Amino acid sequence: MDARAAILLVDDRRENLLALEAVLEPLGHRLVSAGSGEEALKELLREEFACILLDVQMPDMDGFETARLIKQRERSQHIPIIFVTAISKDEEHVFRGYSAGAVDYILKPIDPDILRSKIAVFVDVWEKNRQLREQAELLREQQLAEQERVTTARYQQLADAMPQIVWTADPNGNTTYCNRRWFDYTGMTAEDVELFEWPAVVHPDDLPAMLARRTQTLETGDAFEIEFRFRAADGSYRWHLGRAAAIRGDDDAIEFWIGTATDIHDRKRAEEQRRFIVAAGDALSRSLDYRHTLAEVARLAVGGIADWCAVHVVEADGAISELAVAHEDPTQVAFARELEERYPPNPDQPTGAAAVVRTGEPELVAEITDAMLERGARDDLHLDLLRQLDLRSYMCVPLRGRERVLGAITFISCDPGRLFGPDDLQLAEELAGRAVTAIENAQLYREAEERAQAAQVLATIGDGVALVDRAGRVRLWNEAAQRITGLTAGDAIDWQGFARRLRVANAGEAARAETVPLEIDGRELWLSISAVGFEEGTVFAFRDLTEQRALETMRQDLVATVSHELRTPLAAIYGSAVTLRRDDLELEDQLLDKLLEVIEVEAKRLADIVEDLLLTSQLDADKLEVRIERCDPIAIVQQEVETARTHIPKHVELALDVPEALPPVAADPSQLRQVLSNLLDNAVKYSPDGGPIRIEVSSRDRSIRFAVHDRGLGVPAAERERIFEKFYRLDPGMTRGIGGTGLGLYICRELVRRVGGRIWVESEAEGSTFVVEIPQESAGNGANRPKSAVSAGSDRG
Ligand code: ADP
Numbered sequence: 001m002d003a004r005a006a007i008l009l010v011d012d013r014r015e016n017l018l019a020l021e022a023v024l025e026p027l028g029h030r031l032v033s034a035g036s037g038e039e040a041l042k043e044l045l046r047e048e049f050a051c052i053l054l055d056v057q058m059p060d061m062d063g064f065e066t067a068r069l070i071k072q073r074e075r076s077q078h079i080p081i082i083f084v085t086a087i088s089k090d091e092e093h094v095f096r097g098y099s100a101g102a103v104d105y106i107l108k109p110i111d112p113d114i115l116r117s118k119i120a121v122f123v124d125v126w127e128k129n130r131q132l133r134e135q136a137e138l139l140r141e142q143q144l145a146e147q148e149r150v151t152t153a154r155y156q157q158l159a160d161a162m163p164q165i166v167w168t169a170d171p172n173g174n175t176t177y178c179n180r181r182w183f184d185y186t187g188m189t190a191e192d193v194e195l196f197e198w199p200a201v202v203h204p205d206d207l208p209a210m211l212a213r214r215t216q217t218l219e220t221g222d223a224f225e226i227e228f229r230f231r232a233a234d235g236s237y238r239w240h241l242g243r244a245a246a247i248r249g250d251d252d253a254i255e256f257w258i259g260t261a262t263d264i265h266d267r268k269r270a271e272e273q274r275r276f277i278v279a280a281g282d283a284l285s286r287s288l289d290y291r292h293t294l295a296e297v298a299r300l301a302v303g304g305i306a307d308w309c310a311v312h313v314v315e316a317d318g319a320i321s322e323l324a325v326a327h328e329d330p331t332q333v334a335f336a337r338e339l340e341e342r343y344p345p346n347p348d349q350p351t352g353a354a355a356v357v358r359t360g361e362p363e364l365v366a367e368i369t370d371a372m373l374e375r376g377a378r379d380d381l382h383l384d385l386l387r388q389l390d391l392r393s394y395m396c397v398p399l400r401g402r403e404r405v406l407g408a409i410t411f412i413s414c415d416p417g418r419l420f421g422p423d424d425l426q427l428a429e430e431l432a433g434r435a436v437t438a439i440e441n442a443q444l445y446r447e448a449e450e451r452a453q454a455a456q457v458l459a460t461i462g463d464g465v466a467l468v469d470r471a472g473r474v475r476l477w478n479e480a481a482q483r484i485t486g487l488t489a490g491d492a493i494d495w496q497g498f499a500r501r502l503r504v505a506n507a508g509e510a511a512r513a514e515t516v517p518l519e520i521d522g523r524e525l526w527l528s529i530s531a532v533g534f535e536e537g538t539v540f541a542f543r544d545l546t547e548q549r550a551l552e553t554m555r556q557d558l559v560a561t562v563s564h565e566l567r568t569p570l571a572a573i574y575g576s577a578v579t580l581r582r583d584d585l586e587l588e589d590q591l592l593d594k595l596l597e598v599i600e601v602e603a604k605r606l607a608d609i610v611e612d613l614l615l616t617s618q619l620d621a622d623k624l625e626v627r628i629e630r631c632d633p634i635a636i637v638q639q640e641v642e643t644a645r646t647h648i649p650k651h652v653e654l655a656l657d658v659p660e661a662l663p664p665v666a667a668d669p670s671q672l673r674q675v676l677s678n679l680l681d682n683a684v685k686y687s688p689d690g691g692p693i694r695i696e697v698s699s700r701d702r703s704i705r706f707a708v709h710d711r712g713l714g715v716p717a718a719e720r721e722r723i724f725e726k727f728y729r730l731d732p733g734m735t736r737g738i739g740g741t742g743l744g745l746y747i748c749r750e751l752v753r754r755v756g757g758r759i760w761v762e763s764e765a766e767g768s769t770f771v772v773e774i775p776q777e778s779a780g781n782g783a784n785r786p787k788s789a790v791s792a793g794s795d796r797g
Contacts, residue, residue: 005050005123005130006030010040010066011084012058020053020084023112029123037061041069044076050126051119053106056085056097067100080122082106165230165240165261171254173218182261187233203229203237203417210242221246221254227268229417230261237417238265273427276304280431284438288445293438294409295324297431301411302326305427308412311435312353314405320354323407332389339385343378353396353408360405362397364425393419397432399439406439408432462543464527468495469537484527484544485520493518499531499538507534515545557727561741565609568739569602576602612743616726619750626754630777631669633704634658637697640676644684651690654680658697664777665704667755672774675751675759678744679708679770685738687712691767703757703773711767720761724749748772 007029009020017033024031029050034040037058043049052070056063063083070076083097086108097105103122106115159166159179166179175198183189186201202210206228217224224244229237244259283296294311301309310325327333345351350358365372368391377383393413399406409432413420458465464481466489468474477489487493498518505511511530518525526549529542576595579585587595618624641656648654665672676695683693691711698705715723715730722728727742745759752759757774 002030004028004030005126006032006047007119007123008040008043008049008052009033010035010037010052010058010063011055012036013055016055016084019110020115023110023115024119027116027120027123029119037063037066037069040066044070044073044079048075049079051122052079052081053115053119054081054083054102056083056093064096064100067097067102071101077101080104080125082118082122084108084110162260163263167259167261169244169257169259171246171256173214173257176256185230185232201231203231205229205417217244224259227264235416236419238263239268240264269423273305276300277427277431277434279304281434284434288442290435290439290442291323294435295326297435298324298326298409301409301431302328305424306411307414307418308332308410310353310410311407312357312410313399313407314357320357320407322353335385336389339382339389343382353410356396356398356408357405360398360400362425362429363395364420364422365394366419366421368392368394390414392416395420395425395428397425397428399432399436401436401440406436409435464540464542464544466495466540466542467537468499468540472496475537481542484542485518485525487520495538495540498540499533502529502531504531504533504538507532511541515549554727557742561727561729562609562613565739565741566606569605569609572602573599573606609741612741612747615747616743619747624754626668626671626751628666628668628755630664631667631672633662633665633697633706633774636669636672637676637695637706640673640680641695644677644680648680648684649690652684652687653690653692655692655694657694659699662697662699662704665774666777667757667774668751671751671755675748675772676706676708678748679706679772682744682770683708683710683712685740686710687767688738699776700773702778703775706772706774707769708771709767709769714766714768715761715763717763720763723761724759 007024009017009024009031010033011017011020012035014035017035021031021033032043032047032049034043038061040052040054044052054063054067058066063085067081067083070079070081080103081101082104083100083102084106085093085097094105104118106118156177156179159177160181162179162181165182165185167175167182168177169175188197188201199207199211210226210228213224213226216222223246224242226242228240228242230240231237240261241264242259242261244257246254247256247258249255279300280297283300284290284293287293291313294313298309298311308325308327311323312320313323315321325333345354347354352363356363370387373383373386373391377386391412392415394411396408396410398408409428411420411424411428458476458478461478462480464484465476465478466474466481467476472495474489474493474495482488485493501516502514503512509532511532513528513530515526515528518527524546526545527542528545529540532539532541576598580587580592580595615624637656637658641654645654680693680695687693687710689712693711694709696705696707696709698707713730719730723730724745725742726746728746729740729742731738749759752772752774755774757772759770759772762769762771
């Protein structure tokens with residue numbers, strides 16, 4: 001392009017244009033001539049001019065009009081216009097010219113020098129302006145370039161500083177840039193990137209999906225997002241999240257691709273591990289059958305965090321057994337078993353789970369190297385077979401219980417991309433902790449169940465059980481304990497004092513029961529009690545022996561009394577018999593008679609004692625037959641008094657006091673006679689100084705009363721009930737020389753009771769009165785009614 005300044009010359013007259021060209025020619029500018037205003041405007045559209053020389057007087061469109069139009073156009077409005085006019089220099093013209101945008105006037109005839117100098121000035125101004133413009137343009141371009149350089153550098157710096165891998169690619173997907181992180185992570189150099197070796201570092205399992213996704217993205221231009229494993233410089237694989245987006249130009253065409261790969265390995269592993277721990281925890285808490293549960297956990301571990309998982313437990317006998325084993329590929333398990341059979345482990349040098357159980361410490365082999373296998377192999381074949389197991393990484397954690405190691409969980413990875421590290425070990429230990437909790441919970445539950453059963457047994461057994469802690473507080477007090485003692489756990493018993501009196505066995509030792517009395521509310525209880533001490537206190541187990549004790553006492557009383565009572569008559573009979581048989585003695589008739597009488601009387605006494613014993617045993621066994629009949633009380637009493645009179649001592653007076661007639665009673669007549677006979681005998685026996693005995697029979701309400709009064713020894717108020725007890729005697733030592741078995745009043749009471757009657761003793765200032773009350777026959781208790789147990793006769797209504 002012509003760089004010279006252009007000057008537009010406008011005149012309707014050709015000769016004028018030629019003249020102007022001739023004048024301006026020497027300036028060396030480019031001169032463009034236009035014959036009219038329209039032509040001038042056309043030229044102005046075509047190019048830029050440094051100055052316009054415009055003739056004022058032109059037909060059609062004059063100079064002023066042309067200038068006005070030029071000034072209207074933005075591109076031409078600043079071009080200086082010099083009017084060339086022959087018209088008079090009057091002011092009106094000058095004014096019009098200036099208002100039309102002229103910068104100067106040149107009057108015809110033209111002075112060439114003036115015109116040239118004027119034009120030179122304008123061109124000069126234009127040149128300067130152009131240079132300025134050009135310089136400004138250049139500067140702007142330079143600045144833009146610099147700016148772009150700075151921006152690019154800054155972006156690269158930014159990209160390099162980013163923890164993510166950042167790359168760009170051309171629209172076809174060919175890599176154009178990778179940030180520093182890429183090189184740092186993969187260990188690749190810039191040369192590798194030229195080839196763009198990224199498929200070489202993507203995990204083989206993830207590559208097909210990634211390539212497919214990439215192809216799809218390049219076709220559609222859609223954003224790209226995928227999770228995959230990238231191999232690091234050290235050969236380990238880490239999970240990354242890959243993203244790419246297309247950057248489009250104004251025309252919407254893809255200019256380039258920008259992508260990132262963010263390391264999400266820890267998050268991904270944490271997620272996997274959390275999922276696994278949650279699932280395992282769920283499985284562990286679901287069942288109390290921990291064996292089943294641990295097998296389930298092994299199954300969950302495979303696929304979750306390992307390729308193999310085995311659970312070993314320590315059995316009750318201390319042996320270690322494999323409880324569960326899981327593998328994606330069951331043939332590998334079978335293969336491993338075969339291998340173990342062929343090359344059994346040395347029990348003296350435990351390895352794996354056995355070693356972990358023994359030490360209680362976890363084991364981690366992050367990467368099983370070939371050298372390790374070689375060391376472990378017994379021979380070349382073994383090594384070959386071991387290699388086939390494809391073991392890459394191993395860890396084993398103990399199941400540490402509160403008191404002992406319960407077992408171990410082993411994890412094995414066959415995936416070079418999944419080598420166990422400290423994080424995995426930590427996870428495995430957390431799992432082991434949970435498994436132990438599950439095992440121990442199951443045990444606790446079982447124990448609690450057993451305890452509940454034991455508590456139930458304690459509650460229901462007949463023996464009293466009390467658990468007393470070291471502070472003397474009763475911690476357990478079963479129902480039997482309450483029933484036996486009549487006390488509640490809160491009632492104060494001096495257990496510690498009690499324990500001091502007993503021999504307290506140590507836990508596990510056989511406790512010996514002792515029989516001891518325990519006084520409760522003035523009542524004496526005999527307890528057979530054993531005490532066992534344990535860490536927190538003492539356990540007392542006891543049973544009530546009061547009744548047995550009473551029976552035992554009674555047995556002893558019986559033996560003592562009966563043997564004594566039998567001995568006296570036996571001695572008398574024996575003595576008499578021996579005397580009778582002596583041939584060296586000539587016995588007088590009287591003595592002979594006397595001796596025979598002794599034998600008769602004492603034999604009768606023996607018979608009576610035996611009779612009483614028999615009767616008592618029948619009464620105790622409730623086997624005595626009672627035949628209740630309608631009997632006449634007066635006739636019975638009279639008969640009995642008659643009999644008594646035949647054998648009572650001479651100095652005893654016997655008086656009978658009966659009304660004319662009395663209603664009949666309902667009783668067993670022979671038994672009623674026996675009662676009266678007993679009372680009469682006692683009255684005589686316990687009146688050693690003799691004295692009158694009076695028998696009174698009367699009618700009371702609906703019963704008949706028999707009262708036997710004597711003036712004998714009397715019965716102290718405190719003993720009036722007890723004398724009716726079996727074997728009970730007021731004077732067991734027989735200080736007064738009055739013998740007896742203590743059965744007579746007991747028999748009376750029992751016989752009277754059986755016909756619905758009562759018996760008691762009244763004893764005032766002198767002697768005593770035994771009263772028997774028998775229901776009248778009319779009182780609705782017909783004869784022959786079955787015997788019935790009636791309340792004790794000694795209480796008076
Ligand atoms: P035994 O007469 O064989 O001792 P009992 O059962 O007949 O047995 O009497 C029990 C006790 O009651 C007697 O040991 C005696 O102490 C007292 N006893 C019985 N009858 C009388 C009485 N009439 N007067 C005083 N004490 C009596």
